[in-house]
Amino acid sequence: xxxxxxxxxxxxxxxxxxxxxxxxxxxxxxxxxxxxxxxxxxxxxxxxxxxxxxxxxxxxxxxxxxxxxxxxxxxxxxxxxxxxxxxxxxxxxxxxxxxxxxxxxxxxxxxxxxxxxxxxxxxxxxxxxxxxxxxxxxxxxxxxxxxxxxxxxxxxxxxxxxxxxxxxxxxxxxxxxxxxxxxxxxxxxxxxxxxxxxxxxxxxxxxxxxxxxxxxxxxxxxxxxxxxxxxxxxxxxxxxxxxxxxxxxxxxxxxxxxxxxxxxxxxxxxxxxxxxxxxxxxxxxxxxxxxxxxxxxxxxxxxxxxxxxxxxxxxxxxxxxxxxxxxxxxxxxxxxxxxxxxxxxxxxxxxxxxxxx
Numbered sequence: 001x002x003x004x005x006x007x008x009x010x011x012x013x014x015x016x017x018x019x020x021x022x023x024x025x026x027x028x029x030x031x032x033x034x035x036x037x038x039x040x041x042x043x044x045x046x047x048x049x050x051x052x053x054x055x056x057x058x059x060x061x062x063x064x065x066x067x068x069x070x071x072x073x074x075x076x077x078x079x080x081x082x083x084x085x086x087x088x089x090x091x092x093x094x095x096x097x098x099x100x101x102x103x104x105x106x107x108x109x110x111x112x113x114x115x116x117x118x119x120x121x122x123x124x125x126x127x128x129x130x131x132x133x134x135x136x137x138x139x140x141x142x143x144x145x146x147x148x149x150x151x152x153x154x155x156x157x158x159x160x161x162x163x164x165x166x167x168x169x170x171x172x173x174x175x176x177x178x179x180x181x182x183x184x185x186x187x188x189x190x191x192x193x194x195x196x197x198x199x200x201x202x203x204x205x206x207x208x209x210x211x212x213x214x215x216x217x218x219x220x221x222x223x224x225x226x227x228x229x230x231x232x233x234x235x236x237x238x239x240x241x242x243x244x245x246x247x248x249x250x251x252x253x254x255x256x257x258x259x260x261x262x263x264x265x266x267x268x269x270x271x272x273x274x275x276x277x278x279x280x281x282x283x284x285x286x287x288x289x290x291x292x293x294x295x296x297x298x299x300x301x302x303x304x305x306x307x308x309x310x311x312x313x314x315x316x317x318x319x320x321x322x323x324x325x326x327x328x329x330x331x332x333x334x335x336x337x338x339x340x341x342x343x344x345x346x347x348x349x350x351x352x353x354x355x356x357x
Contacts, residue, residue: 009107012091013091013095017268021270022087024268025084028269028271036284043288044067065134065283066283069283072280075119076276122169123276127280132161136154139211161197163196164201167197170189209250
């Protein structure tokens with residue numbers, strides 16, 4: 001037993017790593033998770049309370065995905081808490097007793113640490129998969145069920161997340177015994193692969209956000225060109241929903257990459273758990289804000305504000321009003337109504353898309 005801190009452990013026993021890092025990381029994580037709990041509760045309430053019978057299929061799909069996201073985020077919070085608290089206790093005990101063997105064992109070969117670490121990393125990938133499912137489906141619906149839009153996004157998502165899953169298993173294997181040189185090599189290779197996966201996830205998430213927002217902008221532009229003046233406030237609100245909510249996750253992931261890979265960066269804060277929570281929070285926040293902003297009453301109020309400047313458009317007023325009665329969770333029903341509508345089919349379709357999106 002020695003009171004002298006081994007040189008190889010000096011960085012681990014610094015004030016930043018022992019006190020500042022755990023407090024700042026857990027505080028930020030708990031704050032975001034508390035906000036997430038409120039948003040998820042609002043999501044469940046709005047999806048259930050405002051759900052019509054014809055909305056049941058899509059409503060249940062989105063609610064199921066939102067629930068999966070919340071469960072995975074909860075697992076991440078629990079795993080990170082266990083790892084951080086156990087690490088702090090181990091280091092503090094070593095400093096108090098002067099016996100650093102327990103800390104060395106914890107760092108290089110600890111089964112419980114490996115399991116909790118692997119669980120957290122795998123949940124991060126599963127969060128990304130679930131969020132991609134929700135966002136790609138919404139993008140597919142907004143683009144009127146066009147396969148040429150959805151298929152490339154699905155292929156990119158599947159390929160990227162497959163790489164992410166493989167890298168997480170490799171990292172868990174490598175981290176299981178850091179005294180084994182071959183496993184250490186596996187860990188560093190897996191870490192590089194996971195970095196590439198993280199960058200790819202950011203790119204795909206940004207692409208989804210831009211494609212969805214661009215589609216809404218294009219529909220609004222087409223409708224205005226035909227003389228139908230939809231509310232700028234409504235369209236602006238929808239755009240803000242997508243841009244402000246959808247971009248949360250890539251911003252957090254960029255912060256993770258900056259903190260982890262900029263040389264000489266000594267920031268005593270780990271943003272990775274916040275980024276994991278953002279992967280679940282962003283799609284859930286989209287659902288809540290969209291649902292609250294697209295009630296039947298608000299849609300009926302919008303009908304009286306719309307002006308139809310051409311005779312052809314006046315003939316479609318009844319059809320547009322019926323389309324407006326669909327809440328946002330019932331997006332899948334809108335294209336079928338459009339196909340059955342009479343009169344000026346192309347103009348009516350554009351009007352409905354602008355309102356239902």
